[in-house]
Amino acid sequence: MSVASVIHSETDFDVRKIREDFPILKQQVHGKPLVYLDNAATSQKPQVVIDAITRYYTLENSNIHRGVHYLSSQATMAYENTRTILKDFLNAASEKEILFVRGTTEGINLVAQSYGRTFFKEGDEIIISAMEHHSNIVPWQIVCEQTGAKLRIIPMNERGELLPDAYEKLFTPRTKFVSIVHVSNSLGTINPVKEMIAMAHCYGVPVLLDGAQAVQHLTVDVRELDCDFYVFSGHKIYGPTGVGVLYAKQELLEKMPPYQGGGDMIRSVTFEKTTFNELPYKFEAGTPNIVGGISMTAGIRYLQSIGIEAIGAYEHELLEYGTEVLSSIRGLRLIGTAKNKTGILSFVLDNVHPHDVGTFLDVEGIAIRTGHHCTQPVMQFFKVPATSRASLAMYNTKEEIDILADAIKKVMKVFS
Numbered sequence: 001m002s003v004a005s006v007i008h009s010e011t012d013f014d015v016r017k018i019r020e021d022f023p024i025l026k027q028q029v030h031g032k033p034l035v036y037l038d039n040a041a042t043s044q045k046p047q048v049v050i051d052a053i054t055r056y057y058t059l060e061n062s063n064i065h066r067g068v069h070y071l072s073s074q075a076t077m078a079y080e081n082t083r084t085i086l087k088d089f090l091n092a093a094s095e096k097e098i099l100f101v102r103g104t105t106e107g108i109n110l111v112a113q114s115y116g117r118t119f120f121k122e123g124d125e126i127i128i129s130a131m132e133h134h135s136n137i138v139p140w141q142i143v144c145e146q147t148g149a150k151l152r153i154i155p156m157n158e159r160g161e162l163l164p165d166a167y168e169k170l171f172t173p174r175t176k177f178v179s180i181v182h183v184s185n186s187l188g189t190i191n192p193v194k195e196m197i198a199m200a201h202c203y204g205v206p207v208l209l210d211g212a213q214a215v216q217h218l219t220v221d222v223r224e225l226d227c228d229f230y231v232f233s234g235h236k237i238y239g240p241t242g243v244g245v246l247y248a249k250q251e252l253l254e255k256m257p258p259y260q261g262g263g264d265m266i267r268s269v270t271f272e273k274t275t276f277n278e279l280p281y282k283f284e285a286g287t288p289n290i291v292g293g294i295s296m297t298a299g300i301r302y303l304q305s306i307g308i309e310a311i312g313a314y315e316h317e318l319l320e321y322g323t324e325v326l327s328s329i330r331g332l333r334l335i336g337t338a339k340n341k342t343g344i345l346s347f348v349l350d351n352v353h354p355h356d357v358g359t360f361l362d363v364e365g366i367a368i369r370t371g372h373h374c375t376q377p378v379m380q381f382f383k384v385p386a387t388s389r390a391s392l393a394m395y396n397t398k399e400e401i402d403i404l405a406d407a408i409k410k411v412m413k414v415f416s
């Protein structure tokens with residue numbers, strides 16, 4: 001019997017119907033129904049996204065912005081329409097504030113190299129937090145090397161929550177930038193970003209939010225948050241890999257130099273001088289991931305058709321259930337117990353290495369992630385080499401959490 005056929009949700013949320021939209025979930029792995037709990041690494045794709053990719057290559061494929069022929073104008077229209085959908089999705093003020101990038105990583109590197117390299121100087125300070133993904137640490141370390149700026153780190157407590165008083169104390173006249181994760185990928189913590197942005201703005205400091213783990217679970221309104229930059233990846237929000245979004249306030253983008261040079265980002269080129277295109281194209285050199293942009297927004301529209309609030313509420317119910325079930329397993333310690341969390345269940349087992357847990361669970365058809373989750377400083381803080389992480393999405397069920405818990409108990413028995 002497949003997992004989908006035994007689902008009886010207590011809420012109105014029709015998870016059985018949602019699962020039908022994700023063809024990959026119907027398969028068996030090692031002879032067991034697939035239990036996919038690795039959603040923080042990448043989410044599965046609904047049929048509408050797969051169809052958008054097929055439709056693009058079947059009917060629309062052409063390079064954009066340059067051609068006068070029918071296919072090129074169709075592809076340009078479809079691609080630029082996605083920018084409008086993304087503007088509305090984030091409630092940005094204008095399409096000029098929506099840049100297509102390869103993903104969260106490239107978005108942060110763009111800001112570090114364009115904004116940071118231009119405006120940071122020797123002795124300046126950049127604030128990040130103790131729970132950042134490596135992609136929100138390393139780009140800032142590189143720009144520190146280049147400019148002589150220094151990193152300052154917001155500490156966290158044992159639950160995996162940032163300390164607001166310590167954050168405020170980090171501000172000095174030398175503070176030039178704050179870059180923090182909206183939702184932690186290894187702990188699930190939802191940071192109080194609105195308050196943190198307001199505090200930074202009191203000191204005149206711009207803020208970037210890494211939204212890679214937030215946009216698929218929470219409503220994000222960049223104008224309400226008043227963040228200066230917001231980045232996320234398409235593949236974690238039910239879209240394809242290789243495409244993502246950088247939102248930035250127009251007034252900042254106007255002041256920033258291009259990140260890369262090439263076609264599309266120019267107005268005119270001579271050997272003596274190049275002038276740059278208007279926003280947002282100034283930051284989009286070369287042929288972009290056209291099919292990626294178009295199919296990413298198919299995923300976002302799918303998510304909106306279900307309702308982000310309904311998804312968040314359902315996932316929260318799963319999180320509470322999962323927390324209760326896993327906490328009751330003797331020898332299991334949850335890592336990341338913040339009061340305000342999304343559906344991340346990171347854990348360690350007494351005397352069992354996380355890689356053994358992952359390998360054992362795989363045989364049971366269960367996909368989780370084990371390792372440092374690109375947050376080595378978080379592992380160092382909790383004094384663990386790695387964790388096992390089950391991460392939830394809208395198509396997961398309580399039955400799947402029960403399957404996970406039973407498999408963990410089996411692992412404990414085998415290794416005891």
Ligand code: PLP
Binds near residue numbers: 183185210212
């Ligand atoms: N930031 C966070 C919080 C993440 O979870 C991830 C990916 O796991 C990234 C950044 C990097 O995203 P990508 O590899 O899609 O660029």
